[in-house]
Amino acid sequence: MNRVGVECGGTFTDLIVFDDQGGLLATHKVFSTPLDPSEAVVDGLRGLGPELLRGAVLYHGSTVATNALIERKGARVGFLTTAGFEDVPFLQRQDREEMYDLGVVVPQPLTGREMIRGVVERVTARGKISRHLDEQRARAAIRELAEAGAESFAVSTLHSYANTENEDAVARLIEEIAPGIPVSRSSAVSAEFREFERATTTIADAFLKPRIAGYLERLEQRLGEFGVETMYVMLSNGGIVPARTAANAPISMLRSGPAAGVAGAIEVAGAKGIGDIVTMDMGGTSTDVAVVRQGSAEMATQLRDGGLPINVAHVDIVAVGAGGGSIVDVDQWGLLNVGPESAGADPGPISYGRGGERITVTDIDIMREFLRPEMFLGGSERLHPEGAWTRLAELAERTGRPVPDLLEDVYTLVNVNMANAVRIATTERGIDPTEFDLFAYGGAGPLHAAKVAEDLKMRRVIVPPNAGIASAFGLLAADFKREYSQTWFVQSEEGGDLAEPAGHLFERAAADLEAYGLDIADGDLSYIADMRYRGQGFEIAVEMPHPDASVNEMLVRFNDHHAARYGHADRDRAVQIVTIRLTVRIVNPAKPRIVAQVGDTRPPGRRITVFEGGESRAALLFDRAELATGESYRGPVIVTEPTSTTFVPSGWTLQVDELANLTLERG
Structure with a gap:
């Protein structure tokens, strides 16, 4: 039984197929269809062919809920x-x-x-x-x-x-x-x-x-035409559930696509023995940043979508409007802007030749010769940058900047925007980004990651195989995961334990899992208490050592957490336990195998020129599939693959590790 991952982004819909032994069978990428995302899914499945889909299980991540809101x-x-x-x-x-x-x-x-x-x-x-x-x-x-x-x-x-x-x-x-x-x-x-x-x-x-x-029902009907048997859906917490579960709780699907990418990054980084990473997913419309510590993504319990506060457990992702389709323009004061408005999939960047008339980051990357027009999407689509050059000349005239300087300005500005997103996710939350590796993926992420890392003084960037469809891979690597919560007020002076509220959550979870055909005894259960000093307006999450933890145990843990986070604790002050949370995780038994898929000889590389640092420089161009394990090259280097392109700037070194990851190191 094959397993198919399909992730619908703002510009592209990504597909990946593994067999039941975890072996990679196929990858595919098609333009998204914003008016009806299911059309892109169907187009992509047609491109894979019926022999890969008959009897398959499909795992789906989508922005359809976020977009609707x-x-x-x-x-x-x-x-x-x-x-x-x-x-x-x-x-x-x-x-x-x-x-x-x-x-x-x-x-x-x-x-x-x-x-x-x-x-x-x-x-x-x-x-x-x-x-x-x-x-x-x-x-x-x-x-x-x-x-x-x-x-x-x-x-x-x-x-x-x-x-x-x-x-x-x-x-x-x-x-x-x-x-x-x-x-x-x-x-x-x-x-x-x-x-x-x-x-x-x-x-x-x-x-x-x-x-x-309605969307999931229509999609399941269309999948039946290909012989697909079952569909699962990614939730915002980074877990997979049956489609009917997601349909009954659609609020839990918000940001499911970005969460899938983080799940994939955790799997690849774990295989390499790395637990602390910052993920940077740069797609067509935005860049999503998340922090992973000791193999677990940072989580949050409230987000804002459409300007409204939504209580939903989710991977804590910082999003910024900096993607390949982000529009480059000049504001009313003559200042250069990049994003947040995006050309999306339709009409897309000028160079796509699909009717776009406004210059984008992708157009800039093409004109810098980072993206090769003849190699786009593995050669299945050809880029046409001629119109972009005309628009860039007009933009240069409006800004009074020479074209070469403008190329550098846009590239720098979009990188600064992404670096700021990383700072929000790390530095502003007391995390030192220099202690983490930057894990870059998405169609455009590896093109910009090294310069973002350089700005943040991060020394290493890791680009996984099939980086442009990492979110689709993450759908297949994710575990079953559900979150439960209930407000339960307990004052510290009341004493006792938390067995009763924890028991209520356990019963809810057990009933749900039984309806899915799962046994809660197979799950990994973790409990958290939201706690605060009496009179405070917000809480901090404190892990419960066991379901029947005593209030006194939790009081000690809370003060320790408060001291670690804020530098002080008032151990004589009354404390409230406000909400109890339960996370149930059942490990996916059929995760994709992560094995090296690299060449066995040292390729000479094709000599090209790229625009870097305000001038044209000699560089090497490689097909990623030809690179051998252990080989290293000094930048500037371009590495192409069907779904993404990696840029190794001057001052950085590229190496291919034993799992086919591209490792970029500074200095």
Whole structure:
């Protein structure tokens, strides 16, 4: 049974196929189709051929959920909440990304006031039902929303994380009155306190549910035409689940594509014996940066998409609008800008010859002769840079900069943007990037990685095999992974242990895994407690040594964590345990084998010129498949492969390791 990884990015859709022994069979790359990503998937599968797909299992990562949220193309949501709290989705928070931006515009909820109704009920923060649901009024509210055109329902009643009875009753009434319309319950989507974030997350899940469910259903039908038997989907936490699970919780699919790349990087770095890396995934529209320590990606529990706070466990990725398709332009003050606007897949860079009229980073890389027009996508597509030269001359005239200087300016600026993303992920969080290797992939990442590393004083860059489709590889390398959480307030002076909330999470996880045909006994379980000093507004995550950890044990651990992170701890101050979290991981038994696929002789290299440091310089050009293990070359060097190109600048040395990784070292 073959295993197929398909990752849909903003510009390209990447495919990779391994057999059931973990051996690589094929790779493929096609242009993405933003209006309907499934079309690119189907185009890519056609390119692989039916013999590789019959009876196969497909693993899918996509930006479809993220795009729907950003573009606000989702369902008309009817929102039901506790009467008197109908304004919760509009409350916002007073914190802002730009402190001194007087013109800031807060994002609006994903549903309007006309689609919000209150239901009479009340649960206390401790989970006591002080008023049972008034079913008669609830029925009337549901009918009103259904008649107003609700395509999906979101239910988030006060403190339902502590007791779900009233919220469950509302959901049952919806199923009775409006059968067939999907329902998202906050107690299932985000069983955590903070009403604004919980309501917003639940509404977002409902907003996405019909669209994502429809997308996955259509895709599964199309896959059946190729003989593909089963489909799994990557979640934002870097884990794989069955497609039906993702369809029922679409909010967990946000940023699933970038998470797949990190999973692949962890697998390749682990095979090399490296646990600490910074990943840099530069694709067509953006660059995504993540930190991996001791073989595990840094995680977070809240993200912002479309400007809204979303409670979802995810790989902590810093994204910046610097990709191959990022548009180069001059602003109203005559300053050069690169991104965040992107040409995407359609029309794409000028050199693609698909109708693009604005110069991009890819065009600049071609004009610097880093990308060879005749070798693009393994020679299956040819680039046409003539129009880009014309546009660059116009841009040079507008900026008053000579063309050679402008080429260098753009290259430097996009590298600085990416280096800043790495700084946000590392230095601004107390991490020294010089202690990590930079792991570069994506179609454009290896072209820029060495200069980014140089800016950050990182000494080594690693480029994995098939770097341009690393995210597709990561889909096949990822484990099954699910996250569970529940707010459970405990004061340090109360004592006792955390066995009860941990037990509730275990029961939820065990039931879910049984429905998937899995046994929780096969899983690796880890528990975390969100803790804070009483009176603080935010928490830090503290690992629980075991599920029934005592409050006193956790108090010591919290103070130690606080001292390590902030340099101080107040061990006499009262502490609160706020939320308990459980992660269940089941190791993928059929991961791809990582073996060397390199030549056995030293190729002479083809002599070319590249534009570096403001001038043309002699360089060597190699086909990656010809490079032999152990060989080393001093830059400038260009290494081409069907899905990506690597640039080794002057002052750097290239070496091929025993696993076919390209290792670039400074000095």
